[in-house]
Amino acid sequence: MKKEELPGRRVLLRGAALFALTATAGCVGTDRSGAPARPSSSPGPAAGAQAARPQKPSTYRLQPMTGSGPQRSAAGRTPVRSKPILRMGGRSRAMVLTFDDGPDPNYTPDILRTLRKHDVRAMFFVCGEMADAHPDLLRRMADDGHTIGNHTWTHPQLTRLRRPSIRDEIERTSDVVEDAVGEPPLWFRAPYGAWNRAAFQIGAELGMEPLAWTVDTLDWREPGTGTIVRRVLSGAGPGVVILSHDAGGNRSQSVQALRTYLPRLLDEGYRIGVPSRMGV
Structure with a gap:
């Protein structure tokens, strides 16, 4: 299959990826921070860069999966992985909290306030639509120093x-993030954890590392605040990546659970x- 050419503005990013993560990513313990339901309509490839109107999300999930593909590394390129990163290496007792599907004005601001408080x-x-x-x-x-990834x-x-x-x-999602904050995302997560070779290759071509998770709170099922808290605390450990959601349905339990755990x-x-792609 013919390889698509990268947009010119991504050339510098690909160069910077020379110092990117190796097989395991590090975690910056800065003391500062499956898969979700999404909008029902999908713009086709012909939609190009034209923005689609956000649709009302539904609530569905699949079990996480990993795809397969060749390991590849070239100078100035993000390596193409055969599976996503599941946990972080580096400092002891360092953890990463991740939130998928947003941003949602009903829940994301509360999560941001809790993170800022601590x-x-x-x-x-x-997600690009959101x-x-x-x-x-x-x-x-x-502005608060959080890492924005592509979903x-x-x-x-x-x-x-x-x-x-x-x-x-x-690519459209990376463009929206870059337009909003001045730089494209350096991390990518496949919906439902459903990866394949094309997803790994395209993500790498756009300068992103694939990140999955270690602990799934299953908060999209709305199991109760106490259950979400127990899943996080019981799964806590060095290098653990926690998966939660700030959109895609009623996330009030997720908001409240964060305040507790x-x-x-x-x-x-x-x-x-948050993980670092530098100095690993």
Whole structure:
């Protein structure tokens, strides 16, 4: 299959990726922070850069999957992986909190306030439709020092799409993030954890590393605040990546659970931060 050419403005990013993560990513314990339901309609590849109107999300999930593909590394390029990163290496008792599907004005601001209260940084894997509708929330994330990741435009199962559609889903989202905060995302998460070779290759071509998760809170099922808290605390450990959601349905339990488990994790000596692609 013919390899698509990268947009010119991404050349510098690809060069910077020379110092990117190796097989395991590090975690910056800065003391500062599956898969979700998404909008029902999907713009086709022909939609190009034209923004689609956000649609009302539905609530559906699949079990996480990993795809297969060759390991590849070239000078100035992000390596193409055969599976996503599941946990972080580096400092002991360092953890990463991640939130998918947003930003949603009903829940994301509450999560941001809680993280700010405890001076913690997190990762937000945003969907293009939601990000395009709420760029102000992207800017708040960036201003607070959080990491913004790419979670596709409409949250489809990528393994069911043709390569041009996969690229459209991923690239349009990176463009929206860059337009809002001045730089494209360096991390990518496939909806439902459904990865394939094309997703790994396209993500790498756009300068992004693939990040999955270690602990799934299953908060999209709305199991109750106490259950979400127990899943986080029981799964806590060095290098653990926690998956939660700030959109895609009623996320009030997720908001409340964060208020409970975050101070407890900090009291137990965990350093909650965001992963670093440098100095590993």
